[in-house]
Amino acid sequence: MENGLTVILHKDTSDPLVHVDVTYHVGSGREEIGKSGFAHFFEHMMFQGSENVADEQHFKIITEAGGTLNGTTNSDRTNYFETVPANQLEKMLWLESDRMGYLLDAVTQEKFEVQRETVKNERGQRVDNRPYGRLYETVSAALYPEGHPYSWPVIGYMEDLNRVNVNDLKAFFLRWYGPNNATLTIGGDFDEVETLSLIKKYFGSIPRGPEVNMPEKTMVTLDEDRYISMEDNVHLPLIYMAFPTVSNRHPDEAPLDILSEILGGGKTSILYKNLVKNQFAVQASVGHPCSELACMFNMYALPNPAAGKSLAELEQIIRDALVEFEQRGVQEDDLIKAKAQMEASFVFGLQSVSGKVSQLAANETFTGNPNYIEQDIARYANVTKEDIMRVFKQYIKGKNSVVMSIVPKGQLQAIAHEDTYTIPKRTIGEKSNTSADDLELRVATSSFDRSVMPQAGANKAVNVPQMWQNKLDNGITVLGAQSTETPTTAILIKVPAGNYFETKDKAGMASVLAAMLNESTTTRSAEDMSKALEKLGSNVSISADDHYLNININALTKHLDATLALANEKLVAPAFDANEFARVKNNAIQGIKNSQKDAGYLASTAYRKLMFGDSLAGMPQGGTEATVMQLTLADVKAFYQTHVKPADAQLIVVSDLPQTTVQKSLDSLNNWQGKGPKLSIEIPNSSHKAGVVYLVNKDQAAQSAIRIGKRGISRDIVGEFYKSYLMNFPLGGAFNSRINLNLREDKGYTYGARSYFWGDKLSGGYTASAEVRADATDKSIVEFVNEIKSYHKDGITDAELDFMRKAINQRDALKYETLRR
Missing domain, CATH: 3.30.830.10 (Metalloenzyme, LuxS/M16 peptidase-like)
Structure with a gap:
């Protein structure tokens, strides 16, 4: 213009x-x-x-x-x-x-x-x-x-x-x-x-x-390694190395990205093999985040306390991994995996109109060409083994970096190396005295009355996808739909084998099992499984919630059958390797310990126990340190053999393929057989006392995490539970709700406050929550209670009712945009 x-x-x-x-x-x-x-x-x-x-x-x-x-x-x-x-x-x-x-x-x-x-x-x-x-x-x-x-x-x-x-x-x-x-x-x-x-x-x-x-894009160079450190309220120490590299869309960005995948991008990477698989670290990764003016190549690891490795030793292992890479060189599979993942990433990013627009906007802003996606694909597709070795030698091998140690408070002796660099004190000026007279204003004019908001016409009809249902021979109920916008397929399998199928003394079993199903099978190592999926550009991930073991599958449709074969292998032939179990169990325990440094986790865990008492339902979803500690590999195998069965499982699929073709592909799951026991759990009444404030301490917390609520009705589709969602919308369900406008926009106590009804087929409740300034904790609780009481006393206003109806009724177009919605 x-x-x-x-x-x-x-x-x-x-x-x-x-x-x-x-x-x-x-x-x-x-x-x-x-x-x-x-x-x-x-x-x-x-x-x-x-x-x-x-x-x-x-x-x-x-x-x-x-x-x-x-x-x-x-x-x-x-x-x-x-x-x-x-x-x-x-x-x-x-x-x-x-x-x-x-x-x-x-x-x-x-x-x-x-x-x-x-x-x-x-x-x-x-x-x-x-x-x-x-x-x-x-x-x-x-x-x-x-x-x-x-x-x-x-x-x-x-x-x-x-x-x-x-x-x-x-x-x-x-x-x-x-x-x-x-x-x-x-x-x-x-x-x-x-x-x-x-x-x-x-x-x-x-x-x-x-x-x-x-x-100006100024290349950053370091004349020596800069060791820095800090104490933090953390459970595990961390070592982090950052090398300066190039800038976004520089010719060397793509080979550096692929190098980061080879060194630390998942179970096939060198750092995973040298640090995580052998249990020296609970986590290790490599990345190459890029911005318009500069990028950094970062490598980090968190030590496994059981291994007794110091940050200095982890640093040496990371440096040895670089030497190993140079000796190993770039393998053909490295390029195949990287290019397949890049193709899948671009295709899946085009599923939504927001994804397409975001790509166009970013490309125009930073390159002047909205259709730069073609060059993006080409620059990764054209990367050679020689390119990767060249950038390794140019930017990483023997180059200086920032090496940061973060250690728990009081443990400065655990840093990788004494500090060799002091971050300069920031330049802080005087308090500003800028006045309105200093501003060079621009005045816009219009030939129409801008105070009149344009009125929208009638909503266009939503093309609700045609659903189809089927049942596999092994008892899996299938619900499917076709979406031809991208050549992709998304599948969710829900197996009734979640946390509620555990016993209280072994809480965390389902989560540990899910992690084990993401490891080796009887015919393929975890690394080989990861490699096979990456070469397809596919993803299969398994997790647990209260009711289900969830298997999420995403694939380019041309690789659907191959991806399903790998997912099926994960489900029917887990290896249950003892070394992998020891690592998975230890990582779960360390995760729980680390979570206890998070105020939100502490608040939610205590809140759940108050809602459900001293019962399985009142336990954290991943269990506690004590319950996970006593799990054995035999326990996990027995749980798998008893509960991970296809009968009564649900499968939801959305694909660009027609129903007959999808059904033929899904038939490959029929070799998975069996039926697990029905859920048997008692949900006790709440143990908390009304009107009591319960406190959980977290030392030196910058904010307080607040949870206010009570037990309520269980979930249904169109009954009281749905009506409760409508009722709560103006109170705490929308950004413009009473609670959020009060605590965030009026008082400035929080970044966001909300309330919501939650539940499943067994139980439910109501929760109001926020993370607030520590010095405003008591005042925030008062405002929460006042808003809820006022709404209970006077009810919804006509304006709020009209707002809620319009907002809910006009959302249909957004419900069916992507495969996962």
């Missing part, structure tokens, strides 16, 4: 909906020293209303339209997006254009203060209160020199946000939020000519902002 706005349209009539994305080419990497967090902060402010959209109405309008929405910020861009029924497109253009061109007058000091508290709560929840939460920002501060765009975290430092005022934030908007620094991408069911006319109407008069130039 004349004002510089880039517009991309992608027509897709597979579903009667549209996805609108506005991406601004500004992230934390465009901020200034001492003013970190502005890009992310402004993401929050963009949802607080604009000149013609009232406070708290952005979420309400889109939710009421039957849509979903969000915004995200990273180091290089900020995007805002919504998926709505197709008839709501004009309304979305009105909303997005109003906050692009008519925002600043609605940005008040009061909103600024509330959102500043919300951002602090978000950092507390996602960073400060999470084990290892400060790892990445600390490594970045050591890897990049001060002033480098990636030397500070995206969410920013809270002392920076505390120093600035609302005018600093407005200045940031004026600098970066012009249409000439934005890409508007729309995908879905719309008329192109009409949509272009609407875009010109709503966005055409917004004046362009200052010119934006691409920042």
Whole structure:
């Protein structure tokens, strides 16, 4: 457009909906020293209303339209997006254009203060209160020199946000939020000519902002290894190594990505073999995250306490693995796996209109070519063995890195190496005195009345997929549907063998069994199984919940039969190897111990026990340290032989294949035979006392995790349970609910607060929850109780009832968009 706005349209009539994305080419990497967090902060402010959209109405309008929405910020861009029924497109253009061109007058000091508290709560929840939460920002501060765009975290430092005022934030908007620094991408069911006319109407008069130039891509080099360390409230220490490499879409990015997979990408990798399989570490991995200006090649491991390996020893094992790789070289299977996974990733990413639009928007923003996906596929497909060895020698072999040790509090003696580098103290300026007079305002004008929200026409009819049912000879009930949008197949098998089939003294059995079924079979090692699936670009994962063992299968349809054969092998022929069991059991125990450092886990575990008393239902889903500790391999085998049977199992499949073809493929599961016992469990009454506050201590927690609730009705489809969902929607079920608006938007106590009904066919309940500022714990509880009491006393308002009806009734278009929905 004349004002510089880039517009991309992608027509897709597979579903009667549209996805609108506005991406601004500004992230934390465009901020200034001492003013970190502005890009992310402004993401929050963009949802607080604009000149013609009232406070708290952005979420309400889109939710009421039957849509979903969000915004995200990273180091290089900020995007805002919504998926709505197709008839709501004009309304979305009105909303997005109003906050692009008519925002600043609605940005008040009061909103600024509330959102500043919300951002602090978000950092507390996602960073400060999470084990290892400060790892990445600390490594970045050591890897990049001060002033480098990636030397500070995206969410920013809270002392920076505390120093600035609302005018600093407005200045940031004026600098970066012009249409000439934005890409508007729309995908879905719309008329192109009409949509272009609407875009010109709503966005055409917004004046362009200052010119934006691409920042310089400066290669980072280290003159020596930089050893750094920190104490944290964690159970296990961690060692992390980060090598500076290239930048996003650099010719060497693709071979470095494949190198990371060879070294640490799953059960076929060198680090898995040398650290996890032999139980020196409970976890080890390698990655190559890339951003617009720089990438880092990272390697990390968490030691297994039973092995007694120190962080220094783990570091040496990692360095020895690099030597082993050089001697081993690149194998043909390495390339086959990487390219198959890349193909599958691209295809599965095209299942939803949001996935397609996101890809188009990102490609345009960072390459100037929305169809860059073709080059993306090509650059990975063309990687050779020689390319991988070249980048290994150029960026990793013998190169310096940041090596960080994180150890439990009071255990600094356990670090891998004494610190050799001190992160420079950050430059922190004086408190800001930016005034409104310092702003160079841009004024947009319109030839129509922007205060009038466009009205949507009738909803387009939703093409509900035709369902079909069948039953395999072994007793599995099949429910299927056809979706021809992508050549993919998704299958979920639900076997009645979940946590409720355990005994209380052996809680955690189903989760350990699920992990064992993801290991070796009698004919194939875990590594060979992983390799076979990766070469197909397929995924088979097994997990447990209260009622079921869940087998999730995703495959390109051309590989469906081969994938089903591997899934079947996992189910009918597990090896139950003693060494693998020892590792799986130990990892489960360490996971439980680590979870006890998380306030949310502690709160939910205590809450579940109060809801269900001293019973199996009151146990954590993965068991406790004591119950998992006493599990034996014989126990797990017996549980498998008794319960993992196909009769009474359910299979849900969505594929681009017709029913007859799918049924023929599913017949391969008929060699799995047998019927397990019926579920027999008593769900006791709740043991807690009403009106009592129960406290669980977590030392130095940045936030408090709150759970308030009671036992209630069990789940049904269209009865009271469904009605309870409708009733709760305005109280705590939507972003604009009373509870969230009170605790987040009004008080600034939390990043998010909610309430919900939960349940299964045996029991249920009601829960209100939030992670809140520690100093606002008591006040938050009071507000929760007041909102619930007020709703109980006075009931739903006419406006809330109308909002709920519209929001629920117009969601149908989003229900059937992807195979997994």
